[in-house]
Amino acid sequence: MKSEIKNQILDVLKKHIPEVSQIEDKIVIEIPKDEKLGDFSTNIAFLLTKIIKKPPVQIAGQIKDILENLPTFSKVEVAGAGFLNFFLSDNFYHSILHKAVNEGDRFGEQREKNKGKINIEFVSANPTGPLHLGHGRGAVVGKILSEIYSYTGYKVEREFYINDAGNQIRKLGESIYARFRQIEEPDYPFPEDGYHGDYIKDIAKELYLLEREKILSMLSEDDAVEFCANYGKNYLLDKIKEDLKLIDVEFDIWYSEKHLYEHGKVEEAIKFLKEKDMIYEKDGALWLKTTIYGDDKDRVIRKSDGSYTYFAGDIAYHFDKYRRGYDFIINIWGSDHHGYFPRLKAAVMSFGVPEDWIKVLFIQLVKLFKNGQEVKMSKRSGDFITLRELVEEVGKDPVIYFFASKDSDTHLNFDIDIALEKSSENPVFYVQYAHARISSVFREAKERFGIDLETDFTSQLQLLKEDAEKSIMKYIAAIPDLINEAALKNQPHKITGITYELASRFHKYYNTHKFLIEDDKELMMARLYLLKAVKNVLRTLFKIMGITPVERM
């Protein structure tokens, strides 16, 4: 909507003030904090000051005279040192309400726009254990980011990279195998740096029941370990999928690292890079010239013992993504991997893509608090607290909302007490309550007047004159822009703020106005229409996050 307004303003202005074209890119259209300052404001006059060499106020006055008569605006004002404030006409807002009512839980979506195809890779946890809180945060951030990009018109593929090829999978196999053997020989040695979690014992027990003979009859221990590794990997991958389902996160593509090696993808990528003269040999190892693209030093991709580094697999993986033809890709990583980014970026750039083809969002640590104390370990398992444990303790919606609400690049303190609190302290309930209240109004409306949400009613929207009503309409009108902006800036956490603000405007309205008005049916219908719009917009936002739209609380 902002861009439509901007274009409209520019078209008219250019005819009168040609200098405007010089500053076109710098023009900012924004929604002022104070509604008295208009529905939109712009800094055009300040930008023109330097070129035209007149004070901003004077220029603003000239622009006001030009734009004032456009039908989109009811009023144009000059304010402050030269701000231009625009007031939109009622008809404009009414058309937005119709959209909100008609589009259901897909308000403002631009899926048809077809802006391009992108890939978002997230979670990508090693299948060597259950998901932890950091994974959960990454999952929520990645999911919402995917949702808002597809909202704005991108085709988004969500991908989980399965690290099923390296040493840690081997270690998993050794750990399971050792626990398996310990069932019969308690003294069987456990690998020093093995996985100690209880889930390893669970897997071993399951194997013992199902495959005891098979494993014991295997010729070499190596085979048995590999068998255990494979079994464990699949078992844990299923667990990971279950855990993700708990917070409503799903993937389109599960990409196996092992697949890269088994299908010669690594050699293929290396061959491609060799042709680009990006690779050399030194000390018996193969090196990639990542310094060309800004890395601190060149990196080994094949060790002197002939095996590939993790980096090599990752290069092949991204080479594969590159050949799938995405317009750009986004990776979501734990912040402890940020030092790894320059080398991957260099590798990717050597394929021949621009620097901003690959973006990485870093997820900072999640710290858990209870009774004012940091909780580090789970009492149940003696290990780190898992995502599943947290969801079981506080519920899905608070977990999603809290993980989603902070900028991913800042540390997150998760307070279990607040998440459990069913009160004003808890923002999740605050937004859900707004939805439940509207549902409640419509339940009552059905009983007393036979009107429900499915009733196809039109109404006289010009009756919505109250400040509270206008404030809601204005905000609804702005929401599609705000979601677009959140996507563009890779800031999925903005969605919770938008939801909260809408809920807040609604609660304020609810406390000061009645909706079911016996003696003024026209006004009642207009207000119910507005509520229906708010409800749909809330559902749109809830759907993006995966929050449940509760009907009653």
Added chain:
RNA sequence: GCGCCCGUAGCUCAGCUGGAUAGAGCAACGGACUUCUAAUCCGUAGGUCGCACGUUCGAAUCGUGCCGGGCGCACCA
């Protein structure tokens, strides 16, 4: 030592491609339920935007330096 991130109200955080008196929630204090759910609303109080320079009509926002906290600097994955 080098690199990345963070430092905004007592607490948790928004705001950061420069823009109008720096925002919200919690905590504190005071109000609003015979009414469609008070899990709500209204009000009061609370700030050298880590510090210092610089850039300019204008800096929480951009630049440089410093201070404090987190993380990373493998022929590991």
